[in-house]
Amino acid sequence: MRLAELCTLRVGGEARRFLLSTRxxxxxxxxxxxxxxxxxxLFLGGGSNLVPVDGEFPGLVLRDGREDVRVLTLQEFSELxxxxxxxxxxxxxxxxxxxxxxxxIHDASAVVVKAQQLAAATPSCVFLSVSGGLAWDRxxxxxxxxxxxxxxxxxxxxxxxxxxxxxxxxxxGGEVADCLLGVTAWDRQERRLVYLSAADLRFGYRDSLLKxxxxxxxxxxxxPQFAPARPGxxxxxxxxxxxxxxxxxxxxxxxPVRYAxxxxxxxxxxxxxxxxxxxxxxxxxxxxxxxxxxxSADHDTWSVGSFFTNPxxxxxxxxxxxxxxxxxxxxxxxxxxxxxxxxxLSAAWLIEHSGITKGFALPGAGAGVSTKHVLxxxxxxxxxxxxxxxxxxxxxxxxxxxxxxxxxxxxVIL
Numbered sequence: 001m002r003l004a005e006l007c008t009l010r011v012g013g014e015a016r017r018f019l020l021s022t023r024x025x026x027x028x029x030x031x032x033x034x035x036x037x038x039x040x041x042l043f044l045g046g047g048s049n050l051v052p053v054d055g056e057f058p059g060l061v062l063r064d065g066r067e068d069v070r071v072l073t074l075q076e077f078s079e080l081x082x083x084x085x086x087x088x089x090x091x092x093x094x095x096x097x098x099x100x101x102x103x104x105i106h107d108a109s110a111v112v113v114k115a116q117q118l119a120a121a122t123p124s125c126v127f128l129s130v131s132g133g134l135a136w137d138r139x140x141x142x143x144x145x146x147x148x149x150x151x152x153x154x155x156x157x158x159x160x161x162x163x164x165x166x167x168x169x170x171x172x173g174g175e176v177a178d179c180l181l182g183v184t185a186w187d188r189q190e191r192r193l194v195y196l197s198a199a200d201l202r203f204g205y206r207d208s209l210l211k212x213x214x215x216x217x218x219x220x221x222x223x224p225q226f227a228p229a230r231p232g233x234x235x236x237x238x239x240x241x242x243x244x245x246x247x248x249x250x251x252x253x254x255x256p257v258r259y260a261x262x263x264x265x266x267x268x269x270x271x272x273x274x275x276x277x278x279x280x281x282x283x284x285x286x287x288x289x290x291x292x293x294x295x296s297a298d299h300d301t302w303s304v305g306s307f308f309t310n311p312x313x314x315x316x317x318x319x320x321x322x323x324x325x326x327x328x329x330x331x332x333x334x335x336x337x338x339x340x341x342x343x344x345l346s347a348a349w350l351i352e353h354s355g356i357t358k359g360f361a362l363p364g365a366g367a368g369v370s371t372k373h374v375l376x377x378x379x380x381x382x383x384x385x386x387x388x389x390x391x392x393x394x395x396x397x398x399x400x401x402x403x404x405x406x407x408x409x410x411x412v413i414l
Contacts, residue, residue, distance in 0.1 A: 001061065003052040006044055008158055008294060010302050011385045012052030015042075015061035022065040022133075024243055028186050028193075031241060034060045035188055042236045042414075045163035046135060048294075049304055050236075051413040054385045064133030064162060064243070069142060074119040077127040077246070081108035081115075081195070108195040111182045111246065118248055127181070128247040132162025136169070140280065143249060149276040150179040150249040153262070156287040158294055158305065162242040166210040167410070168203045172283055173258030177203035179247045185210075185240040196240065204335050205344075206309050206410060213238035214412075236412055255279060261286065291372040300370050302379040307392060308347040308407040318343035321403055327353075347399075347407055348375050354402040356395055367391045389413065 003012025017039075021027050034041045040059025044050070072080065118125050126148055130139055136159050140151045153174035157164075164176045165183055182197040202209045214237065254275040257263050263270050265282040287293045291300045312332060313321075323329070328349050334342030351374045361368035366383030368391070370376035377391050396407050 003047075003050075003057060003061070006061070006063070007047030007050045007052055008302065009047075009051060009304055009383075009385075009388060010379050011054070011383055011388060013055045013057065015057045015059075017060045018063075019060065020063045020065045024066070027062065027064060027243070030060065030062055031186055031188065032191060034062075035191075040236075043241050045132075046159035048158035049163065049167060049411045051304065051385055051388055051409075051411050053414045057414070064131070064160070066131035067134040067138075068131040069134065069139065070129040071146070072127040072129060074115060074125075074127065077115055077129070078112045080129065081246075082112045108182065108197075110199075111195065111197050114181060114197070115248065122250065124251045124253065125248050126251045128249065130161045130245050130247065132160060132242050132244060134161045135159075136161055136164055144276045144280050147252055147276070148249040149253055149255045150247070151176075152255060152276040152279040153259070153283055155280040155283040156293045161245050165201060165203075165208055165242060165245060166238070167206055168208050168211075170206070172262045172286070174255075175203070177201075177208075179249055181246040181248050183210075183240075183242045183246070184244040185242050188239050188241065193243075194240070205312060205332070207335065210238055210240050210242065213240055236414055289372065291370045291376060291378075299381050300372060300376075300378055302381075303370065303376040304411040306347075306375040306410055307377045308351075308375060308395075309410050310347045311345045311350075311405050311407065312342045313345065313405070315341060315343055318345065321405065323403070345405065348373070350399045350403055350405060350407070351375070351395055354395075354398040356398055362387075362391055362394060365390065369395075385414075 001015050001018035003015060004010050019030055021030065031041065031043070040057070042057060042059065042061045044061055044063050115127060136157050137155060139161055140155050143151050153172040154169060154176065157169055157171060159169070165180055169176050177198060180198050182195055183201070184193060184195055187194045196209070200209065254273045256271050256273050257266060257268060257279065258270065260270065262279070262282060263272070265286055266274055266278065268274060284293065291298070292305055293301065295301045312335060314334060318329065328346040330344045332342055332344045334340040356369060356374060358369060358374055359371045361380070365387045366380050367387035368378055368380050370378050377388055379388070392409055399405055399407050
């Protein structure tokens with residue numbers, strides 16, 4: 001199986017081994033066997049956040065084929081999590097990567113209490129437990145169709161449910177963290193099932209504990225040994241592999257609009273509560289206009305979506321850049337510094353004002369910037385992974401040279 005057939009960029013070489021499974025026990029067994037053998041592992045979701053290698057991937061590419069959605073009452077959710085899949089006991093995980101709370105990471109009792117509090121405050125809430133292999137937008141469509149609100153601003157995002165919390169996907173004023181209660185995951189270090197609550201996951205801007213845990217894996221004495229990823233590397237698969245995701249949504253009603261572009265599309269003031277179906281329609285139209293909805297016939301959509309995250313800088317560092325007054329910027333929490341305020345800049349603005357235009361391409365390369373949106377790097381039909389990386393490096397250098405800001409790629413680059 002070629003990775004080009006499994007990822008949205010349509011680049012990549014052969015996988016030495018490939019397995020698509022619709023059974024949780026088979027997925028876990030495959031992961032554990034690969035780890036013990038020291039075999040490289042790529043646990044692949046929808047392939048929408050991946051720049052593969054052009055050559056062979058020298059290990060196992062594993063995909064979750066399960067697509068179950070369970071809509072639950074509070075009682076059903078409580079019974080599932082309080083009395084269901086409790087992980088076995090074992091030694092503490094490595095202190096450098098585990099969540100701060102060592103007494104509750106492995107069971108779901110805390111999330112049951114949280115669910116009870118939410119239901120008491122908002123009786124209209126509904127609980128979902130979703131298999132990691134379900135396509136993300138199928139979940140959003142299903143929820144909107146059934147009258148559940150909370151996820152509609154994330155319409156049209158490619159990928160699968162299990163990958164959504166890794167990146168803390170977000171768009172148009174919403175993030176998956178807004179509605180996520182927790183995840184059931186396989187802990188590759190502990191070799192057991194664990195439950196990680198939203199608090200355990202340490203969500204940030206396009207970030208989470210799951211993303212931070214992408215590790216190098218080496219076999220030693222029959223056990224996988226984990227160490228934090230080396231600076232400058234972006235390993236494919238982390239310590240925790242998400243198998244199911246729990247959400248809390250609202251039944252009926254709508255969601256306050258919290259994004260200026262979306263308020264413009266809907267013709268409403270900021271904060272207006274709009275039905276989920278209307279928000280979904282508007283978001284999909286906006287994404288289509290930017291080439292951000294996958295279309296196999298349109299090379300301009302063969303991408304990973306936004307290739308770079310918006311830079312967040314300390315206030316003094318942002319001020320030192322002396323950007324023009326019209327450069328977009330937003331006051332946000334500074335990642336990794338509790339209580340400190342930072343400034344988020346627009347990666348798209350920085351790229352465009354560094355001389356990179358829509359449709360830009362390096363001479364003779366099969367990759368180019370989207371004709372609709374400068375944040376999307378696209379495969380024009382004959383690109384290689386090396387072409388994509390060369391274009392990304394050129395853009396990073398252009399922005400660094402113009403403004404002294406280093407853009408950070410959003411996808412996993414093998």
